[in-house]
Amino acid sequence: MCRTGQSVPEPGEEQHVDATDAAFTSLLEDSAEELYEQAPCGYLSTLMDGTIAKINTTLLDWLGLDRSGVVGRMRFADLLTVGGKLYHETHFAPLLQMKGEVSGIAMDIKAAGKQRMPVLVTSKVKTSEDGEPMLIRTTVFDARDRRAYEQELLRGRKAAEEARRQSEADRARLQEALAALQQSLLPATLPAVPGLEAGSYYHTASPDLLGGDFYDLFPLGTGRWAFFLGDVCGKGPQAAAVTSLARYTLRAAALHDADPITVLTTLNTVLHERYASGEGRYCTAVFGALEPGDGHVRVHLASGGHPSALIQRADGSADYLPTPGGLLVGVLPHAQFTDARTDLLPGDTLLLYTDGLTEARTGTDRELYGDDALRAFTADQPPAGPQALITALSTLLASFGDGLDDDTALLALGMPATQPTTANENPT
Structure with a gap:
């Protein structure tokens, strides 16, 4: 006997619903994994000592490295240039340890072909339920366009400064000439x-x-x-x-x-x-x-x-x-x-x-x-x-x-x- 307003599934219908839920869940998992791997930015997770435990395909492509040669074998600092590694050890890592999160720090990584690639790095420490640090999740953003923009701004600023100095020099020469002409009158x-x-x-x-x-x-x-x-x-x-x-x-x-x-x-x-x-x-x-x-x-x-x-x-x-x-x-x-x-x-x-x-x-x-x-x-x-x-x-x-x-x-x-x-x- 059933209550009014409630439907009773027909034989076999319950099994079909369970199969649909399972397929949907599987699809979500596949989509999440694909999104992680092919994201427009780099993702990696490291142990607290910096050892890389997980890294996405996007970042590997930037670096020109194989996953097998990175996971468990390299630390995050190994991906950085000499200057980036020094900054990581003296500033980035201590600040992350103190605050638990660091956002938008400019660094350079060693990209494929021994090129320097400017990036913006954001890291956050993930803790356990009892508050103990477990791992570090890091997002790496491609900053090449931004670096090019900043360099263009810098060139523009230098050009403007040079133009200003030249203008001041021209003005000084003009004033000298005007003063000489005025005195001649x-x-x-x-x-x-x-x-x-x-x-x-x-x-x-x-x-x-x-x-x-x-x-x-x-x-x-x-x-x-x-x-x-x-x-x-x-x-x-x-x-x-x-x-x-x-x-x-x-x-x-x-x-x-x-x-x-x-x-x-x-x-x-x-x-x-x-x-x-x-x-x-x-x-x-x-x-x-x-x-x-x-x-x-x-x-x-x-x-x-x-x-x-x-x-x-x-x-x-x-x-x-x-x-x-x-x-x-x-x-x-x-x-x-x-x-x-x-x-x-x-x-x-x-x-x-x-x-x-x-x-x-x-x-x-x-x-x-x-x-x-x-x-x-x-x-x-x-x-x-x-x-x-x-x-x-x-x-x-x-x-x-x-x-x-x-x-x-x-x-x-x-x-x-x-x-x-x-x-x-x-x-x-």
Whole structure:
């Protein structure tokens, strides 16, 4: 008698079920063995002393060895290269003993044909129920693709490093060339002028770009001297070409006729004719003539779109010498320029500068430094002559840091203060 819902196997059916289960179990065993032997990675089991007890066909094929010559006859370390064996004995085996498992360690095995084959090794200690270590199961992964990838990365890194070094060397040579070219556009030293002191300074905002600021001081003959300071629009080789042209044009024009307006008019004609058909090049400039006299120096100058000269007087005051209305040099075929005259007395200093100074950004709000701040700064300096004022201004420029993003040229001219006669001196 049977319970409702349960079926009773027919005669012979029970025997058929048992046969199916046995076949299925056998199939699983065959599949597991085949998977072990033909796996895409190497497998082996070793005794605790490293003797190989079991190894799959994949690893044997990599090694080029027969199973009979490996199982029970070799240790895992025997499969490694000399360097791999040393690393196994000093690092891998002790770490495995301490932790019971080591994963993804890079080694080299002695592959078929005496080739070195890079592999990644993972080993785990299998223990008995009472915790005693029984054997070590190891998986060996083919790392040839990874090694090739790493070597390619290394070659790429070395190539990039070499390119970086070459770039730095090229940059250094370029900066040297730019510095040499920049210096060729400025006088190496200012000449000594009888009865006059002179000082100059040039600040380069970027060592990678040629600036367009320029200045000079040179004799005109018969005791007269000429000076100029200017700023070419733009930077780089094109600006340098304009700077060179402007500098030599001003010198040549002054030797022909040193009247400041005439000199600037000549420069305007040259620049406009040279660059009018292209993208246009122009500059701002101040040109002047000095004529030392008895106890003073007469100054006659003209400006073409340039900031007004600043005079520091011997009494400590400072003010601008206005030259309003002067146009940029080289923009129009006929330009108007403005001149001005003054006398420098003992202790007075005439300062010319480019707008990199007054357009520097200062403070947290990045405001322009400006003309008023420059006048106040100059008035705060003791009237100790051109070089002292240039030194103070160079320190000021350095204090602007990255707020000074344009080249700046300074030229200061002055008459030495009269030295008082001491009690030990016998006047003649």
